[in-house]
Amino acid sequence: MKCLYYLSPTIASVSKITDDLHKAGIDDWFIHVMSKDETGLTTNKIHSSNYLEQLDILRFGIIGAIGGFVVGLLAAYWFYSAKPFGPDVSVGAYYAIVVFFSLFGAWEGGLTGIATENKKISQFHDDLENGKNLVLIYAKKDAESVIGKIMSRQHPEAELAAIDSSFYNPLTRLKRI
Template sequence: MKCIYYLTSTLDSTGHITDDLHDAGIGDWFIHVLSKDETGLSKKKIHSSNYLEKLDLLRFGIIGAIVGFLVGLFAANLLKTTQPFGPDVPNIVYYAIVGVITSFGAWEGGLTGIASENKKVALFHDDIAAGRYLILIYAHKEKEAIVKSVMQSKHPEANLVAEDSYFYNPLSTLKRV
């Protein structure tokens, strides 16, 4: 599935875009809008974005888990090598140490991610702060051409600003078009 990013200036335009995409067979769950005007989106019954799109929870959670895993491996290896509790410690204890420290790293990374704007959406921070609407359209490969056709023919006021890969990878970067 590909995510196609469009920017538009007005709430009315955003509403017409979502209506036209619905008419073209794109479901409401595949259209998300980021805006500082959440009330306007709610009044027009436009599907707003979710926390995973707004915040960097996944990216920092994954990074925290990786760091935690490496620290856990180091700690378990250090304890196994130095044997401060004697030579009779079962291996499950070392696995548990790695698991607990990995989980702690993922948790700490998630907390950092909750406090951070999504790296991909941060490219459009100034546009959103200026009152523009960022429309994220998730399209299967066979619907991609339909989305682009509807947007080109009916909504020239909306600017195609980015496209994300078919596989959602929170560690990848997004480039503006």
């Protein structure tokens, strides 16, 4: 499933885009809109984006978990080598140390991600601040051509800004068109 990013100039245009996509069989679950005008989205019953799309929770959570895992391995090795609790500590305790640090790192990373704009969406920050609307369309392979035809023929005002192989893979890069 690909994620198609379209920049649209107005909420009225976004409303027409979503109506046309609904007529083509694209469900609301596959259309998310980011806009500075959240009231306009609500008034027009347009499906707004979610926190995973707006914030960098996943990416920082994964990075934190990896960092915590490495720290946990080092801590477990130190406890194994130094034996501060004696020689009879079970292997499960060392696993628990690694799991604890991994989970702590994921938690800390997630907290950092809550305070950070999504890396992929940050490329459109200035456009969003200037009043444009970002339409994210999750396209199944068989619907890509239909969506492309609808957008190019009926909505030339909407600019195809980027195509991503998968939005929810937080470690991939997005190339803006």
